[in-house]
Structures are given as C-alpha cells and as structure tokens.
Amino acid sequence: ADVKKIAVIAGDGIGPEVVGEALKVLKKTEELFGYQFETEHGLFGGIAIDEKGTPLPQETLEICQKADAVLLGAVGGPKWDNNSKELRPETGLLGIRKALGLFSNIRPATVFDCLKEASTLKPEVLDGTDLIVVRELTGGIYFGEKFRREGANGEEAVDTCVYNVTEVERIVRQAFEIAGTRRKKLASVDKANVLETSRLWREVVNRIAPEYPDVELEHVLVDNCAMQLLRRPASFDVIVTENMFGDILSDEAAMLTGSIGMLSSASLGEGSFGLYEPVHGSAPDIAGQGISNPIATILSVALMFRLSFGYHEAAQVIEDAVKNVLDAGHRTGDIAVDKSKAIGTTAMGDLIVAAM
Amino acid sequence: ADVKKIAVIAGDGIGPEVVGEALKVLKKTEELFGYQFETEHGLFGGIAIDEKGTPLPQETLEICQKADAVLLGAVGGPKWDNNSKELRPETGLLGIRKALGLFSNIRPATVFDCLKEASTLKPEVLDGTDLIVVRELTGGIYFGEKFRREGANGEEAVDTCVYNVTEVERIVRQAFEIAGTRRKKLASVDKANVLETSRLWREVVNRIAPEYPDVELEHVLVDNCAMQLLRRPASFDVIVTENMFGDILSDEAAMLTGSIGMLSSASLGEGSFGLYEPVHGSAPDIAGQGISNPIATILSVALMFRLSFGYHEAAQVIEDAVKNVLDAGHRTGDIAVDKSKAIGTTAMGDLIVAAM
Numbered sequence: 073a074d075v076k077k078i079a080v081i082a083g084d085g086i087g088p089e090v091v092g093e094a095l096k097v098l099k100k101t102e103e104l105f106g107y108q109f110e111t112e113h114g115l116f117g118g119i120a121i122d123e124k125g126t127p128l129p130q131e132t133l134e135i136c137q138k139a140d141a142v143l144l145g146a147v148g149g150p151k152w153d154n155n156s157k158e159l160r161p162e163t164g165l166l167g168i169r170k171a172l173g174l175f176s177n178i179r180p181a182t183v184f185d186c187l188k189e190a191s192t193l194k195p196e197v198l199d200g201t202d203l204i205v206v207r208e209l210t211g212g213i214y215f216g217e218k219f220r221r222e223g224a225n226g227e228e229a230v231d232t233c234v235y236n237v238t239e240v241e242r243i244v245r246q247a248f249e250i251a252g253t254r255r256k257k258l259a260s261v262d263k264a265n266v267l268e269t270s271r272l273w274r275e276v277v278n279r280i281a282p283e284y285p286d287v288e289l290e291h292v293l294v295d296n297c298a299m300q301l302l303r304r305p306a307s308f309d310v311i312v313t314e315n316m317f318g319d320i321l322s323d324e325a326a327m328l329t330g331s332i333g334m335l336s337s338a339s340l341g342e343g344s345f346g347l348y349e350p351v352h353g354s355a356p357d358i359a360g361q362g363i364s365n366p367i368a369t370i371l372s373v374a375l376m377f378r379l380s381f382g383y384h385e386a387a388q389v390i391e392d393a394v395k396n397v398l399d400a401g402h403r404t405g406d407i408a409v410d411k412s413k414a415i416g417t418t419a420m421g422d423l424i425v426a427a428m
Numbered sequence: 429a430d431v432k433k434i435a436v437i438a439g440d441g442i443g444p445e446v447v448g449e450a451l452k453v454l455k456k457t458e459e460l461f462g463y464q465f466e467t468e469h470g471l472f473g474g475i476a477i478d479e480k481g482t483p484l485p486q487e488t489l490e491i492c493q494k495a496d497a498v499l500l501g502a503v504g505g506p507k508w509d510n511n512s513k514e515l516r517p518e519t520g521l522l523g524i525r526k527a528l529g530l531f532s533n534i535r536p537a538t539v540f541d542c543l544k545e546a547s548t549l550k551p552e553v554l555d556g557t558d559l560i561v562v563r564e565l566t567g568g569i570y571f572g573e574k575f576r577r578e579g580a581n582g583e584e585a586v587d588t589c590v591y592n593v594t595e596v597e598r599i600v601r602q603a604f605e606i607a608g609t610r611r612k613k614l615a616s617v618d619k620a621n622v623l624e625t626s627r628l629w630r631e632v633v634n635r636i637a638p639e640y641p642d643v644e645l646e647h648v649l650v651d652n653c654a655m656q657l658l659r660r661p662a663s664f665d666v667i668v669t670e671n672m673f674g675d676i677l678s679d680e681a682a683m684l685t686g687s688i689g690m691l692s693s694a695s696l697g698e699g700s701f702g703l704y705e706p707v708h709g710s711a712p713d714i715a716g717q718g719i720s721n722p723i724a725t726i727l728s729v730a731l732m733f734r735l736s737f738g739y740h741e742a743a744q745v746i747e748d749a750v751k752n753v754l755d756a757g758h759r760t761g762d763i764a765v766d767k768s769k770a771i772g773t774t775a776m777g778d779l780i781v782a783a784m
C-alpha cells in the first residue's frame with residue numbers, strides 16, 4: 073500500500089498538545105480508510121534552540137525533506153524573544169520555508185457559523201464570507217538583503233524588497249487555479265502606485281490573466297484592501313499578494329471571521345509536498361494546562377489530506393466531525409461563551425475522533 | 429493683526445466641491461473671531477497634469493512654501509491611472525510631502541456616535557474607540573531606491589526600505605508627545621522579528637521611552653496590530669509606525685470607525701506648518717453632482733486651527749457645529765440611512781456655517 077510519510081514538528085508552547093490530538097485523528101483515519109502513515113518527529117523552534125543550539129537543526133530539515141508532508145504545531149515564546157537573530161524561533165520558520173521551497177501560503181478565512189458571534193463584525197456583514205489569502209512566502213522584503221550602515225544622518229538600516237518575474241508568475245498562477253475551483257474571483261493586492269515590485273507584480277498578473285478567462289480579476293491597492301476586508305468581506309473569493317502584505321492581510325482576514333482559533337493553513341511548493349499548521353500561535357500563557365483548542369491543528373490534517381494526498385473523503389469526515397462536535401455545543405475555553413462549561417484539549421480531541 | 433496664509437489645493441473629483449464648503453466655514457470664523465486669512469489657490473494632481481503637464485507645478489509648491497498651512501481636497505481619478513509615473517497624481521502627493529518636509533501624518537480614527545451604526549463592527553466593540561495613527565511619511569520603502577534589473581531568473585524589480593536614526597527619533601518623539609496629551613498609551617508597530625529597519629525602529633523607541641515615563645509603551649508586530657485593531661480597537665490610544673505599515677493600518681483603523689467620510693488628517697513637519705486633508709479620496713464617480721460630504725474637509729479646517737494656528741476655541745466651534753447638524757439628523761447621501769432624505773454638499777455646508 074501507499075505509505076505516506078509525515079514529518080511531525082510539535083514545536084513550543086501549546087504545539088505538542090494540539091499536535092497530539094491531531095495525531096489521534098490521523099490514526100483514526102488509518103482505521104477507517106486503511107491509510108498508512110509513517111510519522112517522524114523533529115525538533116524545531118525554541119525547543120530546538122534549547123536542545124540543539126539552533127531553531128532549525130539539520131536533522132529536522134532532513135526529516136521534512138524525506139516526508140510527503142509536514143505537520144507543524146506552533147513555535148516561539150517569550151523565553152527566546154530577546155535572543156540574537158540566529159537563535160530565534162522565527163528564524164527557523166523563515167529558514168524552513170526557504171529550504172523546503174514553500175513559496176505559497178494558503179490561508180482560508182472561513183466563518184464557522186456557530187462561532188459567528190465571536191467575531192467583532194456584525195453577523196450580517198460576515199454572511200457568506202469564505203475567502204482564501206494566497207500569500208507569496210519566500211520572496212520580497214522578508215528575504216532581501218538587510219544591513220546597517222553609516223549614512224549622512226547617522227546610523228541607518230536597510231531592507232530590500234526584490235521580486236523576479238518567475239516568483240510572481242508561479243504564485244499568481246496558483247491563485248488563478250484556486251480561484252477557478254471556487255467562486256472564480258481573484259483580487260490581486262499590491263501598491264502599484266508606489267512600489268516598483270508592485271508594478272512588476274501587476275504586469276505579470278495582467279499578462280497571465282487572459283489564460284484564465286473564466287476568473288474575474290480585480291487589482292486592489294493594499295491600503296484599500298485593508299478597508300474592503302472590513303467593509304465587504306463576503307465579496308472576496310481568493311486574494312493573492314506578496315509576502316509582507318500577505319502577512320498583514322491574512323491576519324486581518326482571519327481575525328474578522330471570529331474563528332481564529334479554528335483556522336488552518338498550508339504552505340506549498342512545487343508538487344504535492346506541503347507544510348500544514350494552525351494559524352494561531354504557541355500561546356505560551358496557557359501551555360501545559362490542557363485547555364488549548366486542538367481544532368485548528370486537526371483541520372490542518374484535513375487540509376493536508378486534500379492538498380497533499382488527495383484524500384478528499386477522509387478530509388470531509390474530519391471536517392464533518394469537527395462541525396458535529398461544535399454543533400453539539402462542545403467548546404474549549406477560547407471559544408466557549410460559558411467558560412465554566414469548557415472542555416479540555418484531550419476531551420475535544422476524543423470527541424472529534426468519536427464523531428468520525 | 430496676524431494674517432494667516434492658507435494655500436488651497438482643491439485637486440480633482442469632489443475636491444473642489446468639498447473645499448468650497450470648507451472655505452465658507454473659514455470665512456465664517458473670520459466674522460466670528462476676527463481672524464484674517466489670505467488664501468491662494470494652486471493646481472495639483474490630475475488637473476495640474478492636464479493644465480501644466482506635471483502633478484506638482486513649481487508655482488503650486490511655492491504657494492505652499494509661502495503659506496502657514498495647506499488645505500487639500502483630494503487628488504486622482506481613473507483618467508490618470510494609466511499614465512507614466514511622472515504624470516500620475518500620486519507622484520505629486522509623494523513629491524509635495526517630501527518637498528514640504530511633512531514627515532508625520534496624523535490620522536485620528538474617531539467614532540461619531542451618531543454614525544456608529546454605519547460601522548461593520550459591533551457597536552459594543554467600538555465603544556470608547558478614539559485612536560490616532562501617527563505615520564512616518566517621508567521615509568521607508570516609499571522613498572528608497574527603486575529599479576528594475578536582469579537577475580538570474582529574468583527581470584526583477586527592487587524597492588529599498590531605508591530608515592535612519594534621526595527620521596525615527598523625530599516621529600517617535602512626536603508620537604510620545606501626542607500620547608502625553610491624551611490617554612498616555614503608545615503602541616509602536618513594527619516587524620522587528622523580520623526587518624532590520626524595524627529593529628532600528630524598536631531600538632530608537634526603547635531608547636527614547638524613558639524620557640516619557642508617564643506614557644505606557646507597547647511594541648506590537650504589524651500583523652498582530654492588524655488583528656488587534658479589530659479585536660480591541662478601544663484599547664489603543666496612539667499608534668506610531670513607519671510609512672508603509674501606517675498606510676495600511678491607518679486605513680484599516682479609519683474604516684472600522686464607520687465614519688470614514690468624516691475623518692480628517694494632518695501632515696506635519698518641523699514647526700507649526702501643516703497640510704490638512706480629508707481621509708477620503710476624490711470619488712470621481714460622484715464628482716460634480718453636488719452630493720459629496722464636505723464634513724471631513726470642514727473638520728480638516730478645525731484640525732488646522734488646532735495644530736497649526738492654536739485657534740482652539742474656533743476649532744471647537746466648528747466641531748460642535750458639525751456635531752449639532754448631525755444630531756439634528758441632517759445627512760449627506762454617503763452617511764444617510766434613508767437616502768431619500770439626503771441633503772447635498774452645499775446644503776450641508778450652509779447648515780454647518782449657520783450652526784457655528
């Protein structure tokens with residue numbers, strides 16, 4: 073049979089707890105569908121700094137490189153915040169994206185109906201909101217040259233934002249493809265009235281657009297997009313943008329759904345390989361208490377099934393199980409209205425496994 | 429008597445109509461308070477491209493340089509969108525900021541109680557929201573070197589983000605000062621976990637902070653800020669950030685108030701000189717119909733009075749007049765719930781003048 077290798081990177085904070093529940097769900101799909109998974113664990117982030125002296129140890133990278141997909145919990149915490157750059161969890165995150173060629177970050181901003189009231193937006197504004205932010209992940213100002221120098225007015229710092237045609241083409245094509253499978257609307261976000269990289273970006277988008285005649289394209293300036301996400305979130309289908317703008321807009325989009333504790337994301341390269349992780353962070357304040365919400369990580373498994381393995385039926389079973397458990401009123405503390413009735417991480421995981 | 433010179437730049441689209449009403453208000457303050465204003469008009473933006481072949485004619489710049497303050501309507505429109513860079517209205521905007529040394533953009537995001545329902549946020553989330561975004565306006569990626577070159581993977585575009593210590597110091601100090609006159613909370617927004625310019629920014633903020641011991645400082649990463657603005661807008665007082673982040677966050681903040689048609693902004697340099705303009709754009713779709721909302725531009729006059737002239741009493745009279753007219757139920761089309769009862773630009777201006 074077809075054995076899928078999954079690299080498991082639990083990471084820091086609540087990472088290990090939520091990944092633990094996701095692995096139970098994974099196991100359950102072996103029973104239900106006869107799949108075979110081989111998991112290998114790797115150290116990454118703060119814990120890797122502590123134990124190996126680097127956020128991304130070579131052996132962890134190799135585990136990922138040999139795998140068909142990576143499941144990541146979360147990394148980081150105050151303990152490492154004041155470390156020098158090379159010894160910070162974020163540096164590992166940027167390093168793994170680059171090393172694995174994960175040029176595309178897919179962030180669905182889905183509204184869970186039963187959590188709608190958790191949003192700060194009016195429910196009627198959220199009606200029909202179901203969008204995906206496709207963020208370029210290995211280029212732009214994140215990876216351009218950075219340095220300090222003495223200038224005419226004292227010390228200065230420099231960051232460089234670079235994009236080449238090839239980098240823009242591959243992410244834009246992917247976004248058009250995704251839009252084609254959905255409501256067929258693509259918003260390309262840039263700052264073409266100011267930035268040269270944005271003008272290149274827009275040229276490439278306009279050149280590729282005729283290949284996707286059934287997808288309706290709009291160009292939106294990044295400042296305007298930050299506003300329109302608030303004003304008319306439901307009107308967006310797929311948003312494609314460069315690395316820095318995508319960082320900001322995908323978080324804004326996630327927050328407006330009210331479901332940020334529930335959202336999963338995929339980082340993809342060429343081919344079917346992908347890294348899957350919850351959108352939320354490592355939440356060091358509640359780590360180890362057994363109260364964190366494992367749903368985003370469990371849904372990351374479903375996303376992995378869909379995008380890397382083509383296991384659509386099993387993905388649906390996981391997603392339906394989550395929905396049923398929520399509909400039955402079960403909540404972890406972060407999403408509970410009545411906190412006294414909140415259940416723990418393990419209980420939530422068990423309920424979802426049982427509902428599958 | 430002290431004659432104040434005001435450069436008036438009506439600009440494009442609805443610019444001339446809304447500026448016209450603001451000038452009526454200005455005139456009324458001469459009557460009421462014995463002020464003397466000398467206004468001189470300059471061409472700027474699209475209309476200057478059409479009539480003078482450049483968005484920022486030298487004579488307009490000189491009118492501004494001789495003035496004590498500038499009142500700007502709005503610039504731009506689809507007519508000029510596909511022009512080459514030198515012939516675009518935005519280029520004039522960037523040029524005038526640089527030429528006049530306007531390094532600071534002050535954008536209050538105020539919730540008008542009577543317009544609260546216009547926000548897409550829940551009213552209870554907006555309760556108490558009253559924040560100011562202080563955006564650095566003449567540095568960063570907006571003004572760094574930009575170019576195309578042939579790279580290993582084909583054509584590439586480059587933008588450079590540069591900040592020196594002096595540039596950061598002056599804007600951060602201003603933000604601390606402003607926070608000191610308000611609720612004494614400053615959020616400095618950066619992306620210090622990725623950008624070198626942000627690390628410099630944060631260093632400068634931390635070095636200056638002890639000079640303002642009564643102001644509570646927090647550092648917020650830009651992606652997190654985009655979320656927190658949605659989750660807890662009322663918890664912010666003053667937000668200070670670099671040019672590009674400020675562009676995005678100030679628009680997000682403005683939109684969440686639901687009052688975007690009502691917001692004014694100031695761009696300041698050293699000393700008391702400033703440029704004042706509504707936050708909204710030139711709205712070419714409704715230009716010339718006499719239906720635009722002049723309130724943001726009228727409130728820009730009040731902001732000019734406060735920040736450039738120290739005419740606080742007159743500013744208050746203008747602001748109260750606006751409030752009274754709104755409380756009496758008068759609305760232009762953009763903010764009217766019942767559009768059939770909407771009044772026009774001139775009628776709104778007249779009502780405000782009468783209420784002063």
Ligand SMILES: CC(C)[C@H](C(=O)O)[C@@H](O)C(=O)O
Pocket residue numbers: 162165166319621622651
């Ligand atoms: C931790 C940080 C470097 C990272 C980013 O900015 O890409 C994070 O915000 C994210 O979005 O995954």
Ligand SMILES: CC(C)[C@H](C(=O)O)[C@@H](O)C(=O)O
Pocket residue numbers: 265266295518521522675
């Ligand atoms: C028109 C554009 C260049 C400008 C900017 O980005 O600064 C505008 O968005 C603004 O905020 O005043």
